[in-house]
Amino acid sequence: MTIRSTRRSLLAAGGTAGVVLGAAACSSSDPFEEDTAQGGEEGTAPSDGGGAVGSSTLVIGSQAYYSNEIIAELFAQVLEAEGFTVERQFQIGQREVYVPELENGSLDVLPEYLGNLLQHYEPDAPSASPEEIHSALGEALPGALRVLDFAEASDQDSYTTTAAFAQEHSLTTIADLAGIPDLRIAANSEFEVRPYGPEGAKSIYGVDVTVVPVEDSGGPLTVQALTDGDVQLADIYTADPAIAANDLVVLEDPESMILPQNVVPLVTEKVDETAAAAIERVIEQLSADDLVAINQRSVEEQANSATIATDWLGEKGLV
Amino acid sequence: MNGSPLGQALEWMADPARWTGPSGIPARMLEHLGYTALGVLVAALIAIPLGLLVGHTGRGKGIVVMAAGAARALPTLGLVTLFALLMGIGLTAPLLAFVVLAVPSLLAGAYSAVESADPATVDAARAQGMTEMQILTRVEIPLGLPLLIGGLRGATVQVVATVMLAAYVGNGGLGRYIFLGLGSQDYPQMIAGSVLVIALALVLDLLLLGVQRLTAPRGV
Amino acid sequence: MNWLQSNLDQIVAYTGAHLAQSLPPILIAFLLALPFAKLANAAGWLRTGITTASGLMYAIPSLPLFVLLPGMLGTGFRSPVNIILALTLYGLALMVPSASDAFRSVDRDVLSSATAQGYAPAARFWAVELPLAGPVLLAGLRVVAVSTVSLVTVGGVLGVPSLGMLFVDGFRRGIPVQILTGVVLTAVLALMLDALLVLAGRMLMPWTRRGAPRRSRGRERTGAAA
Numbered sequence: 001m002t003i004r005s006t007r008r009s010l011l012a013a014g015g016t017a018g019v020v021l022g023a024a025a026c027s028s029s030d031p032f033e034e035d036t037a038q039g040g041e042e043g044t045a046p047s048d049g050g051g052a053v054g055s056s057t058l059v060i061g062s063q064a065y066y067s068n069e070i071i072a073e074l075f076a077q078v079l080e081a082e083g084f085t086v087e088r089q090f091q092i093g094q095r096e097v098y099v100p101e102l103e104n105g106s107l108d109v110l111p112e113y114l115g116n117l118l119q120h121y122e123p124d125a126p127s128a129s130p131e132e133i134h135s136a137l138g139e140a141l142p143g144a145l146r147v148l149d150f151a152e153a154s155d156q157d158s159y160t161t162t163a164a165f166a167q168e169h170s171l172t173t174i175a176d177l178a179g180i181p182d183l184r185i186a187a188n189s190e191f192e193v194r195p196y197g198p199e200g201a202k203s204i205y206g207v208d209v210t211v212v213p214v215e216d217s218g219g220p221l222t223v224q225a226l227t228d229g230d231v232q233l234a235d236i237y238t239a240d241p242a243i244a245a246n247d248l249v250v251l252e253d254p255e256s257m258i259l260p261q262n263v264v265p266l267v268t269e270k271v272d273e274t275a276a277a278a279i280e281r282v283i284e285q286l287s288a289d290d291l292v293a294i295n296q297r298s299v300e301e302q303a304n305s306a307t308i309a310t311d312w313l314g315e316k317g318l319v
Numbered sequence: 320m321n322g323s324p325l326g327q328a329l330e331w332m333a334d335p336a337r338w339t340g341p342s343g344i345p346a347r348m349l350e351h352l353g354y355t356a357l358g359v360l361v362a363a364l365i366a367i368p369l370g371l372l373v374g375h376t377g378r379g380k381g382i383v384v385m386a387a388g389a390a391r392a393l394p395t396l397g398l399v400t401l402f403a404l405l406m407g408i409g410l411t412a413p414l415l416a417f418v419v420l421a422v423p424s425l426l427a428g429a430y431s432a433v434e435s436a437d438p439a440t441v442d443a444a445r446a447q448g449m450t451e452m453q454i455l456t457r458v459e460i461p462l463g464l465p466l467l468i469g470g471l472r473g474a475t476v477q478v479v480a481t482v483m484l485a486a487y488v489g490n491g492g493l494g495r496y497i498f499l500g501l502g503s504q505d506y507p508q509m510i511a512g513s514v515l516v517i518a519l520a521l522v523l524d525l526l527l528l529g530v531q532r533l534t535a536p537r538g539v
Numbered sequence: 540m541n542w543l544q545s546n547l548d549q550i551v552a553y554t555g556a557h558l559a560q561s562l563p564p565i566l567i568a569f570l571l572a573l574p575f576a577k578l579a580n581a582a583g584w585l586r587t588g589i590t591t592a593s594g595l596m597y598a599i600p601s602l603p604l605f606v607l608l609p610g611m612l613g614t615g616f617r618s619p620v621n622i623i624l625a626l627t628l629y630g631l632a633l634m635v636p637s638a639s640d641a642f643r644s645v646d647r648d649v650l651s652s653a654t655a656q657g658y659a660p661a662a663r664f665w666a667v668e669l670p671l672a673g674p675v676l677l678a679g680l681r682v683v684a685v686s687t688v689s690l691v692t693v694g695g696v697l698g699v700p701s702l703g704m705l706f707v708d709g710f711r712r713g714i715p716v717q718i719l720t721g722v723v724l725t726a727v728l729a730l731m732l733d734a735l736l737v738l739a740g741r742m743l744m745p746w747t748r749r750g751a752p753r754r755s756r757g758r759e760r761t762g763a764a765a
Contacts, residue, residue: 064698066712091708092698096504097616106615186408189486189495190502214408215487215498220713225408225489299712302542304549324607392685392729394692396703397722400710404718480598497603506607513603520598524591 058275061098061107062090065217066298066305067155067239067291071111071263073309074282079109081319082278090305095120103144105268109279112266114150115259127195130154130260137264148265148276151283153291155239156261157196157218159185159251165232166249173252177207180232186225187235189213196258204257209233220299223248237261239288241296263291285316328510342495344515350491351519354410355479358417359425362474366422367467370429374463375455380430387423395420399484408489413482420481421474428470432463464534472527479520483512493519542714550705554724557701561688561732563623568630568687569680575631576638590636597632601625601693622694629690630683637679641672674747677740681733688729692721702728 058079062072069090076086089107092098099120101107114133118125121140128136130150137147159174166172169180177183191197192211201207214222218236226234227246236243238250263286265279294312297303313319331337338344373383395416402412436459444458460467483494493512500509543550579589608614608621645668653667669676695703702721709717740747 064696064704064707064711066708091700091704092617093696093707094501094504094616094698097697101615101617104615186489188502189499192499193503193505212408212489213486213495213498214489215502216710219711221403221408221488221710228407230408230489299714302545302712302714302717304545307545324610388681388685388733389726389730391682392689392726392733393722394689394703394706394725396692396696397706397718397725400706401715401718401722404710404713404715476594476598480600483600483602497600501602501606509603510607513600516600517595517598521595524594524598 057085057087058108058270059087059089059106061092061101061110062088063095063098063110064091064093067237067295068111070294070298070305070308071282071286072109073305074286074313075109075111075265075279077306077309077313078278078282078318079275081313082274084275084278102266102268103142105144105270108268108270110266112147112264113155113261114264115156115261117147117264117266119259125259127256127259129256130262133260134264141266144268146267146269148267149280149283150262150264151286151291152262153239153286153288154260154262155237155291157187157191157194157235157258158238159201159253160226160234160236160243160248161232161251162226163247163249166251171249171251173254174201174207174257175205175254177201177209177233177251178205180207183207183209183233184212184231185209185233185235186212186214186222186231188215188217191235200257204255239291239295241292241299244292281318282313285318324506324510325514327507328514331507331511332514347491347493347495348515348519351479351482351493351516354414354417354482354485354490354492355475355523357410358414358478358482359421359471359475361414362418362421362478363425363471365418366425367429370426370470371433371455371460373426374430374433375451375459383426383430387426390419391423393419395481395484396487399487403488410485410490412488413485413490416484417478417481421478424473424477425470428467428473432466432470433459434463435466436462462536464536465531468527468531468534472524472531475527476520476524479523480516483516542717543720546717550720550724553700553702553704553721554728557688557691557703557725557728560619560622560626560691560694560699560701561684561728564626564630565680565684565687565732567623567627568634568683569676571627572631572634572638572679575635576642579635579639580642586639590639593632593635595632596628599628601629601690602696604628605693605697616697617699619699622691622699626687626690630687633683633686634679637682638672638676641675641679642668644675645671670744673740673744677736677744681736684732684736685729688732689725692725 060072060076060079062069072088072090076088079086092101095116098107098110102110114130114137115125115127118133118137118140122136125133125136125140134147134150141147159177161171169176171177185191185198187197189211192213194200198209198211201209212225212231214225216222218234218240220242222234222236223240223242223246225231226236226248234248236248236250242248243250263283265283267276267279271279290312294308297308297311298305310319332344336343340346369383373379398416398419399413402415406412406415433455440462441454441458444454449457482492483497485492486494486498493515496508496512496515500506500512575589579586604625605621606616608625609616609618612621612624614620649671650663650668653663658667691701692703692706695701695705696707698704702725705717705721709715709721
């Protein structure tokens, strides 16, 4: 064994790594990607650090929520029809993650929800009408950001129960829950500290409720926990098709404890009047029923966001 | 917003109110330990007999090593979410994922423990007229016990760090602080949860290291 | 099965991104572990300290680490730099004890004879010690590779594209096939990398190819197991 032969061995090791890296590069330039722009854009995102796109391109982000991704895709497709170049960066986890990227210009457009967006900037913001929240946002947002018009469609937290439980205790509003012992609500963990969580329910409606955390944002596991009777209540977003599918009852909120969460586009200065007008044409048409319907296609038909968006825009005559 | 993140986390922990009640630190820690123990125990019941058998007979080692390697490659978050979709909320889904996580280390510890016995010693035992069972329990296991405990130690530390995922699907444990902190951007709480997990892992690791040292046969 | 058909391009893109995030930490962790392991073997107390610290590093829950690192580094949440750094830390946690075992498995007498033959310390390391430690190093590297590929999925929760994104989205939409696809592809990627490492090991260390039966050797180092 000589020094030279070992060095050659180590070089060979380097060569192997090179081959592996080469294979990685090949797999992200796969022929499949020619079909849609989406896969390619996302595949290259990690290598360019998620930023640095030419000024003519609008970068559209979405939350890690299928419904939000479809709305983002609606914006993307109308903008493309308008002649803009669009880059998609979908399924970004937390608001803490994407809001800074909007503030520094790595993202230009993202579908948001009125109440949650305001609470991101003003955690103690009281519940109010959608119009009031929209105008409050005008002041709360940093200079580089603005919100466009909001949609009729809303996707807000709720106290939802089964038809059987509602009937058994004659429930129509959250207030009717007062006095029922050992109430458990399945929700994301942060429900615990939201103004409309257990504390709000106690102080506003005199209702005692314990949170059972299920981190699927009111998804199928939460619904299942409710229908199986593991919990009596669940925080299910109001645009979730599971509400109708399982004959669930959304309890009314006469004191407006829960913030309205109408869909609202959050955009940067790079979104000019033409682009804003295109996005607002989508917003104008997006009714509450539309949002439930497009969500339904995603979870029941398992259709992808691009297909759902193309179909809906075609139906509404927007592209 | 002053002070280092770790300092804020320690402040969060120092609040006496956090140390009582069903969502207090002692209660969450006990839940966390309980899930860990349960996961490791179920995995041990499967992996240790299998590992001893493979180590003793030398048969099926290839398959076991491959299965253990494949199990190591399975992402736990994927398993927890998948099992939960199929089984609903509760402990069953995450427990199953923890068992998958713990089996490879335990299996490797068990068969390498048996394998580590000097073949000459084993042959001598056989020549003395010991049955295969006696060879296993009186020679191979005592000699390899530190390696067996080593596997247990590895599995335990891995599981204790991963048990936070139980809280993802409706359970308790220290993961409650981590997910609540993450979801509500309360980072001191999230870090506090992580620090408690690390502390628990340290204590268990040192404890099992002690056991490992104590079980080392004299003169080897 | 609908989901699988309509998302093939997406799956391919995630797989590529997943691999791109896995390889750098595996390589960096391996290279950095060598000096740490040599340092650890310099003294018994150092070894205990370094291996205990490594064990603890591995006990840090990954999701909080992914969330906290950007704040400490000043990078964006979705910058792959965070993922690569975090995974390098976990890789080191596994690789340092393993490399320390590897160097300890080299017979002192062989090293002494190499010195007697006139090898300078550096040459002795490259020509004698490293190749002899090779098989145990490879065993450690294989564990690091598999564990890294599996851990990359955690970044998906924060929106760093990888197969992990399929877990969060599939969980939310209630599509088991989507999660299963992510789990299976992650495992396949890990096992393919593992197989490549075994192959590379055979090419670089031809003397291990026959696989000298472990039991035939009188004194067996036990530290290298598991």
